[in-house]
Each structure stands twice: as structure tokens, then as C-alpha cells.
Amino acid sequence: MKQRVITAVVALAIFIPLCFLGGISFNILIVLMGLVGTSELLMMKKKLLVSAEAILSYLLTAVFLLPSAWLTFLPRGISRNDLAYFLILLFLLETVFTKNRFTFDDAGALVLGSIFVGSGFHYMMAARANSVWMLFFALLIVWITDSGAYMVGRKLGKNKLAVHISPNKTWEGSIGGTLAATLLVGIYVFFFQAHFTYSLPLMLLLVLLLSVAGQLGDLVESAYKRYFSVKDSGKILPGHGGILDRFDSIMFVLPLMHFAGLI
Structure with missing residues (x-):
């Protein structure tokens, strides 16, 4: 219990001031939290954090997570969803390149998890922007x-x-x-x-x-x-x-x- 209390106090001492501060500092914190969340999904799936599927998971999370203002580098006519679909195709190709050691089920779990985590934390930044x-x-x-x-x-x-x-x-x-x-x-x-x-x-x-x-x-x-x-x-x-x-x-x-x- 003591450890739980200490962790909560330290975490809130960082999180609450950044909530009030908002802006780039808060957004960076939320992006990092989202990427850590994706790492947790990968570890539960027993996937290496430096594997091809891990990199694709981080990228797909980022596509849904990042504020729109951070995606202005995308070519005209290419949307967030377009980029996400391209990454999903790469997930599916990974099943071929690994000869099904990375399976369709693996791809489905990581794609779904990345969308869930990325979108969830994206809306946290959207709420603060409001x-x-x-x-x-x-x-x-x-x-x-x-x-x-x-x-x-x-x-x-x-x-x-x-x-x-x-x-x-x-x-x-x-x-x-x-x-x-x-x-x-x-x-x-x-x-x-x-x-x-x-x-x-x-x-x-x-x-x-x-x-x-x-x-x-x-x-x-x-x-x-x-x-x-x-x-x-x-x-x-x-x-x-x-x-x-x-x-x-x-x-x-x-x-x-x-x-x-x-x-």
C-alpha cells in the first residue's frame, strides 16, 4: 500500500501540473504514454520491442495518436486513415515474410491494440485542447x-x-x-x-x-x-x-x- 501511495503522489505531481500547462509539454507526455501502452501490449503478446511487428505497432499507434498539426508532413491527398491502411498492409505482408511465424491472429491483435491505444490517448489531447x-x-x-x-x-x-x-x-x-x-x-x-x-x-x-x-x-x-x-x-x-x-x-x-x- 505504501508503494502504491508513493507512486500515485509522484505520478500526480507530474501529471496534474502538465494538465494545467497543456500545450506541447502535455502532448509529449501523452504521446509517450501511448507508446508505452503499445509496448505493454507487445510484451503481453511476447513480441520483441525491436522486431518488425513492434516497429509497425508503434507507427500505427502514432498515426492514430498524434495531433493533426503534427501530421502536416503528409503529402497532399494522403490522410491519417490512408497511412494507417498502408501500415495494416505491411502487417499482413509480415505474415508472408516470416512464413507464418507472425500470424494473421498476431497481426489482428496488434492492429486492434494499436488503434485502441492510439485513439484513446489522442482523445485525451483533444479533451485538453477543448x-x-x-x-x-x-x-x-x-x-x-x-x-x-x-x-x-x-x-x-x-x-x-x-x-x-x-x-x-x-x-x-x-x-x-x-x-x-x-x-x-x-x-x-x-x-x-x-x-x-x-x-x-x-x-x-x-x-x-x-x-x-x-x-x-x-x-x-x-x-x-x-x-x-x-x-x-x-x-x-x-x-x-x-x-x-x-x-x-x-x-x-x-x-x-x-x-x-x-x-
């Missing part, structure tokens, strides 16, 4: 849901939520976390209404839905960790695991915020 208050709206939903679910689950949890995926999670904890997020983030929205497009009742509904989405994101990560038979996605955050362990929920919440017109 305003720091929008970014904290997303973060608070995830943090409060997670903390609320943990505390309520410990006190009242009896009915397992997804016993084959994450045995410690309960329906009571899940509902408690969502209610806590809806209440507390609702108060946050009330005091910062000028930074949000929609009315307070609609924002409360969105908070509820995004809280549920964040928990689903957490379950998704639990599912693929169980599939790969690993406890944590990585070790970069002592006591907390890897980047994907800490940001799995936010990578579901932020794209949905984009689809809802918030970012």
Missing part, C-alpha cells in the same frame, strides 16, 4: 467511479459482476461507483457550467453513461490480461502496474465524449 475543465471532467468520472466502486464493493459487495473476468468486482460496487460519480461530477459540472455545452440534466445523464462505459473499459482490460495470463499490463508504475492498467477506463470514456459532441 479545455482543462473538460479533461478533468473525464478524469473525475473515472477516478470517482473507481474509488466509489472499491469502497462500496468492500462494504456491501456480495453479487459478482463478472466472476470469470474480474472476480473481485461486484454489482453493488459498480452501482455505488456510478452513483458516486454522477453525484460528485454533477456538482463539478454545476460549478463549471460555462465550460459545458449541454444542460445540467443532460450532463448528469452523460456522466452516468460514461461512468458505466469506464467500468466496461476496465473489464475489457481485465479480459485481455486474463487471456494473456498476466496480472498487470506492465511495471512502469510500481504498485499500480502499467499505463494500460491506469488508463483503461479513460480510453473508453474519451472517445464516447467525442461521439457525444463534448470534445
Whole structure:
């Protein structure tokens, strides 16, 4: 527990000021986090971090991750999606060049993972570009849901939520976390209404839905960790695991915020 607390304090002491600072410093941090997240996927797949498929994974992550302003070097008529599709073709060719030691299943997992990680962290930069208050709206939903679910689950949890995926999670904890997020983030929205497009009742509904989405994101990560038979996605955050362990929920919440017109 002591190690978890120390890691959290140090990480937040770096992350929170950069959130307020924004700009190039914040974007560089998020790009690095996204690339570390891709490294964690590669290690779970037991792929060398200097292999051809690893390089392709980093490049594909970067295509979806980087801000549009960083992609102005692309020739006229070539879009982000065009470049992504070209890299996907190279993934498929790798199955031929390696005589199927790198398989179609491997390619599918790394392509899907790179798109998921790259897009998730891209929307974190997009949220900060909107305003720091929008970014904290997303973060608070995830943090409060997670903390609320943990505390309520410990006190009242009896009915397992997804016993084959994450045995410690309960329906009571899940509902408690969502209610806590809806209440507390609702108060946050009330005091910062000028930074949000929609009315307070609609924002409360969105908070509820995004809280549920964040928990689903957490379950998704639990599912693929169980599939790969690993406890944590990585070790970069002592006591907390890897980047994907800490940001799995936010990578579901932020794209949905984009689809809802918030970012």
C-alpha cells in the first residue's frame, strides 16, 4: 500500500501540473504514454520491442495518436486513415515474410491494440485542447467511479459482476461507483457550467453513461490480461502496474465524449 501511495503522489505531481500547462509539454507526455501502452501490449503478446511487428505497432499507434498539426508532413491527398491502411498492409505482408511465424491472429491483435491505444490517448489531447475543465471532467468520472466502486464493493459487495473476468468486482460496487460519480461530477459540472455545452440534466445523464462505459473499459482490460495470463499490463508504475492498467477506463470514456459532441 505504501508503494502504491508513493507512486500515485509522484505520478500526480507530474501529471496534474502538465494538465494545467497543456500545450506541447502535455502532448509529449501523452504521446509517450501511448507508446508505452503499445509496448505493454507487445510484451503481453511476447513480441520483441525491436522486431518488425513492434516497429509497425508503434507507427500505427502514432498515426492514430498524434495531433493533426503534427501530421502536416503528409503529402497532399494522403490522410491519417490512408497511412494507417498502408501500415495494416505491411502487417499482413509480415505474415508472408516470416512464413507464418507472425500470424494473421498476431497481426489482428496488434492492429486492434494499436488503434485502441492510439485513439484513446489522442482523445485525451483533444479533451485538453477543448479545455482543462473538460479533461478533468473525464478524469473525475473515472477516478470517482473507481474509488466509489472499491469502497462500496468492500462494504456491501456480495453479487459478482463478472466472476470469470474480474472476480473481485461486484454489482453493488459498480452501482455505488456510478452513483458516486454522477453525484460528485454533477456538482463539478454545476460549478463549471460555462465550460459545458449541454444542460445540467443532460450532463448528469452523460456522466452516468460514461461512468458505466469506464467500468466496461476496465473489464475489457481485465479480459485481455486474463487471456494473456498476466496480472498487470506492465511495471512502469510500481504498485499500480502499467499505463494500460491506469488508463483503461479513460480510453473508453474519451472517445464516447467525442461521439457525444463534448470534445
